[in-house]
Amino acid sequence: MNENYNVSSSPHIRDKAKTSNIMLMVVIGLLPAALFGIWNFRHENAWILVVVTTAAAVLSEYIWEKLMHKPITIKDCSAVVTGLLLALNLPPTLPWWMGVVGAVFAIIVVKQLFGGLGQNFMNPALAARCFLLICFTGRMTYFVYDGVTGPTPLANLKAGEAVNTMDMLLGFTRGTIGETSVIAIMIGAMFLILMGVIDLRIPGSYLISFVVFIAIFGGHGLDPQYITAHLCGGGLMLGAWFMATDYVTSPITSSGKIIYGICMGLLTGLFRLFGGSAEGVSYAIIISNLLVPLIEKVTLPKPFGKGGEK
């Protein structure tokens, strides 16, 4: 009787959820916004930028890991998520090679140099977007819709001009590839909530605190038209549902998630109302990313038997 069965520490069973499944679900959650964006900006051939940027992200992860003699992790789909998110945050007319520069920056500088998946302290896609915004300010703020160049609705709003909130809700307006249609974003977000990938704590506290800030300092009080325009404008929805909820760069503690959401809401409001640019979501999120260790430190949960059982 010397069978030598496998030996390991307990537990001996595992849940079905896997990192790659979770990442794949995020990709599926992004598809409505991506597909709508590709269709919406079909005259600008947005599909090329989406495909090239996503492929560049995956490829740069593969090449880096190959060169560094590390295990290849592209199968976990996290590079696909980063590449796709970055693409959805780019204006449809951006030259494809700028998308590649952004993808390489996101994967190599923000993610791999800090130790790969799980180790980056900033959302790679957003950090790359901000990098591109600084490098190529002109192209990154050049927006076209149906062949007509012009400001985004958020810029109009900041200038005090009227905006069409229905078009903003549906997505028939200028903006980055994936941010324009609130409906498409919400379909994907609902899917992620139903699949248990994300929960309401971060996006909920983000959006509520943002609305409160806008209502107090926006100069329009609780005007529903103004608040709706702010909620539907710019990258707020894409940011709140898909980038603020990034596991790696958000707090792990339950109350920390809410504080983190509030930080982003206040910063977004501050940047949009008092900043030089009409947009502020990207900077609000990456600055809040930096606050995560601090937030976790002050929201350490009480253990069971010391007050944490309730």
Added chain:
Amino acid sequence: MGLLTFKGGIHPDDGKRFSKDQAIRPIMPKGDMVYPLSQHIGAPANPVVKKGDQVLKGQMIADAGGFVSAPVYSSVSGTVKGLEQRFNPTGTKTECIVIENDGEYRETDYEPVKPLAEMTRDEILDRIANAGVVGMGGAGFPARVKLSPKEPDKIEYIIANCAECEPYITADYRRMLENTEELVSGMKVVLSLFPNAKGYFAVEDNKKDCAEKIRAAIADEPRMDVKLLMTKYPQGAERQLIYAVTKRAINSSMLPADAGCIVDNVETLIAIHTAVVEGKPLTERVVTVSGDAVASPGNFKVLLGTNHQELIDAAGGFTSAPEKLISGGPMMGFAMVTADAPVTKTSSSILAFKEDAVAKNPETACINCGRCVEVCPSRIIPSRLADYAVRHDEEAFVAMNGLECVECGSCSYVCPAKRQLKQAIGSMRKTALANKRKK
């Protein structure tokens, strides 16, 4: 009324369908019987027989080695072959008494018993201690020590742990259905030690039939009641169970008695009944044999010391060669290198799985998803504690409440990165506790 529970926990496939409808069947062992001297927490028992001695069933073969210890009894009649180093189910080699079974099961003459009402507190406790009763759910804490708190009058609740929250195991389930009276009688014995206590049978709501059966059996017992718990793992963990039933929470530096509670599981209460009411020592227990590699899973009444291979044979053997053999439940049980190990006082089941989920799921990088935090019944942060453990940062580990871990394994179960969180935390915890004791 809502179901009683705690915060956190997981809902794995309970796997109980394989064996829950199989009535308890006795197994008559054929091979040598092996009795480890250490089947409990505390000092090992001292052998009182030597090679060549003839022993009877129910005869003491090793006496308690101290107050926190328990004697061991032979479960068969036969000849002592000697003292040998053998594997126990947890995979370590320990000193064991080996007895050649003559197959006749001649029993020793037991001391006559007095009715419970005529026994003093000490007489009852002595009977329990002398019978070798220990916590049979897995911990193996000597029952007498548990039943001797500093202030017995302050004990308000005796909780019968009828949760059986570990997947696959149905031994307690069958015991509750088939030995309801012995279970209630065991509770009666314990209640007689604690004049101010109520006796609660805490049953998970996936075992409503047991709850009904017990309810009917305690209709005339004003001090007893049945409490329905939510079906969730680890509902039967001592601290979580006490909280679910009484809303009192204890931490790692407290004992159940600090919350006015004593918790005993089903098999232990039945052993207490056997010891005090029938006057017989602990020589058998019910063991579930299950898992997808077992031909006909079932529940067996097994004489302690029986080789696990005989249990597997009794369940029809394997349908295909298993990758993994587990003594105990899949969440907290021990992986066995070989089936060649005896059933001990704490063996609740043996499970055989075709596939080893641990080997199939290699560890990958933490993505900070927080699932381990959501499920942790101790409300700590398993992923961070595992990081400290890997870096051997004991100070940070203790500061982040690593010692509060109950090692239920829920974190390792849910982790999508398949990290061995419980393993890392568990080994760091052992070191930290040992260093704490040194101070």
